[in-house]
Amino acid sequence: MKFVATERAKQGTGASRRLRNSGNTPGIVYGGGAEPLAIETNHNELWHALKKEAFHSSVLEMDIAGQTSKVVLRDVQFHPYKQLVLHVDFQRVDEKTKLHLNVPLHFEGADKSPAVAQDKCVVTPLVTALPVICVPSDLPEFITVDLSNLQKGSSFTLKNVKLPKGVEAHIRGTQSNPALVSIVPPADEIAAPAEGAAPAAPAKKGKK
Template sequence: MNFVATERAKQGTGASRRLRNSGNTPGIVYGGGVESLAIETNHNDLWHALKKESFHSSILDMEINGQTTKVVLRDVQFHPFKQLVLHVDFQRVDATTKLHLNVPLHFEGADKSPAVTQDKCVVTPLVTTLPVVCVPSDLPEFITVDLSNLQKGSSFTLKQVQLPKNVVAHIRGTQLNPTLVSIVPPADEMVAPVEAAPAAPAKKGKK
């Protein structure tokens, strides 16, 4: 994806506020062994770009002062209730340095699986992105996850995902093989709670 940014001369809270009032968004580009550069981008163009999945998970070509720099989106700050981007961060990338980036997961085939067609289970993805590590040339725009073989009573975990070549999942914490999909049987098969036994009738007292 290509987009244009402009070097930002003035910085500070007041300058950023005036910049937003003029229809632009302040930002910064850092990394790549080069000094950080304050930039500004057209707010409307940025707002529409942020709605595209690929803008968050692809190598972007940013044009600054007539030169193109390859970057990835690192952080976006939104206004608490207005449709307004307050600030945006980009990181420069090069061909040999590995990236740590969240890649979207596209789940397909669940409606054709035995769990759904035969056993009427409800299949729900538990995550939408997967953190991966790879060089820029191997970065996938998304990862397709095939759910067509799901079975009732089974589980679907990270190890069952076919990752693209040279792409490694980057999982932190103790759970190295997390569950990615919930498979729930039909409601009428769920175990009903045991009803409490009726209370014994109270004994009549002596006259």
């Protein structure tokens, strides 16, 4: 994806406010062995770009005065209640440096799985994106997760996902193999008492 930016001469709170009032959004580009560069972008174009999933998880081409740089989106600050982007951060990338980025997960095939089609289980994704490490050329726009073999009573974790070539999951903390979906039996099955279970004994009345 491509977008156009302009070098920003004036900085500071007042300058940023005037910039927003004129229909532009202040931002910054850093990294890649070069000095940080203050930029501005057209707010409406940026707003619509931010609605696209790929803008958050792809290597972007930023055009400044006819010069193109490869960058990734790092941070966006929104107004607490207005439809307004307050500030945006981009990081320069090169082909040899590995990226740490969140890639969206696209879950497919759950409706065809035995868990859903036969046993009427409810399958719910627990995560929407996966943090990965890879070089820019290997960065996928999204990762497809095949759920067509889900079984009732089974679990589906990160180890069940086939990652694209050159892409490595980057999970922090002690949970190295987190669950990605929840597989819940039908509500009537959960509510039904266990077969053969003895009925509960009536409560004893205390002596008067």
